[in-house]
Amino acid sequence: MKRILFLLLAGALVLLAGCGGKTAPEKTKEGKLPVVASFYAMKEMTEAIGGDKVAVTTLIPEGTEPHDFQPTTKSMKDLSRARVLVIQGLGMEPWAEEMVKAAENRNLVQVVAAREVPPIANEDAEEAREHGQYDPHAWLSPACAQVEAAAIVRGLSQADPANAGYYQANGEKFIGRLRQLEAAYKGKFQDLPRKEFVTGHAAFAYLCRDFGLEQNSVEGVFASGEPNARQLASLVEYCRDHQVRTIFTEAAVSPKTSESLAREVGAKVVPIHTLEGGEGEGDYLVQMEENLARIYESLK
Numbered sequence: 211m212k213r214i215l216f217l218l219l220a221g222a223l224v225l226l227a228g229c230g231g232k233t234a235p236e237k238t239k240e241g242k243l244p245v246v247a248s249f250y251a252m253k254e255m256t257e258a259i260g261g262d263k264v265a266v267t268t269l270i271p272e273g274t275e276p277h278d279f280q281p282t283t284k285s286m287k288d289l290s291r292a293r294v295l296v297i298q299g300l301g302m303e304p305w306a307e308e309m310v311k312a313a314e315n316r317n318l319v320q321v322v323a324a325r326e327v328p329p330i331a332n333e334d335a336e337e338a339r340e341h342g343q344y345d346p347h348a349w350l351s352p353a354c355a356q357v358e359a360a361a362i363v364r365g366l367s368q369a370d371p372a373n374a375g376y377y378q379a380n381g382e383k384f385i386g387r388l389r390q391l392e393a394a395y396k397g398k399f400q401d402l403p404r405k406e407f408v409t410g411h412a413a414f415a416y417l418c419r420d421f422g423l424e425q426n427s428v429e430g431v432f433a434s435g436e437p438n439a440r441q442l443a444s445l446v447e448y449c450r451d452h453q454v455r456t457i458f459t460e461a462a463v464s465p466k467t468s469e470s471l472a473r474e475v476g477a478k479v480v481p482i483h484t485l486e487g488g489e490g491e492g493d494y495l496v497q498m499e500e501n502l503a504r505i506y507e508s509l510k
């Protein structure tokens with residue numbers, strides 16, 4: 211009898227040891243797949259594909275500059291209750307790995323949306339040392355977004371196979387619209403003699419790669435500091451050399467320097483969306499199209 215009790219106890223202990231971590235609920239109270247996305251653009255893309263079968267929360271609160279984010283107690287709690295985590299990758303979420311470890315969520319499916327996107331190296335040596343070797347802003351390119359959407363379809367389908375067909379159909383529709391957008395603007399940009407534009411922080415390298423354009427910016431890839439006098443002077447020269455008549459500003463970067471630059475070179479200031487913090491109106495595709503239309507307008 212004693213021996214049987216011992217065996218039972220030992221079995222229970224083994225079972226406990228094998229249960230390190232928690233299991234997130236399969237569905238929310240409303241019967242939806244619980245998903246967390248790192249920031250606004252990831253949430254938008256996940257909702258376009260997940261439709262009414264998913265409940266998506268962002269880990270980085272709207273209005274927070276994502277390049278400076280540190281996980282909070284609330285974001286930890288959200289992650290421990292999610293079945294899927296969607297992040298961009300390419301160094302956009304340097305905190306993600308530690309956070310996933312700490313959450314100990316055993317049935318979490320992780321989607322690194324940009325995993326199969328051909329990366330662009332971060333050319334600023336100091337930023338590369340501090341933030342990693344790649345530019346993370348792939349979600350602002352219609353070509354890269356198609357690759358990312360496919361990754362999200364796979365992740366949602368893995369976590370919720372019963373609705374795989376639904377995610378697939380939404381994914382195809384979303385990718386189709388991105389393809390149309392890409393095709394429409396490829397021709398338009400090709401016909402323009404000018405290709406250079408200036409933004410708040412250097413978030414558009416992947417978009418530039420799609421369309422053969424060139425960006426310059428007030429702040430670097432990670433929006434980590436105002437330019438010094440020498441950098442500002444060379445930016446003024448760049449604007450004059452390339453007849454830049456529009457300076458784009460973003461919600462997350464202070465427009466002060468952009469405004470004085472615009473005054474200096476006689477340009478106007480126009481908002482552009484980085485889709486990092488969710489300040490713009492309209493969904494992902496609407497804001498992407500607005501970006502392309504405004505850049506095109508500025509180069510005509």
Ligand SMILES: [Zn+2]
Binds near residue numbers: 411413
């Ligand atoms: Zn950025």
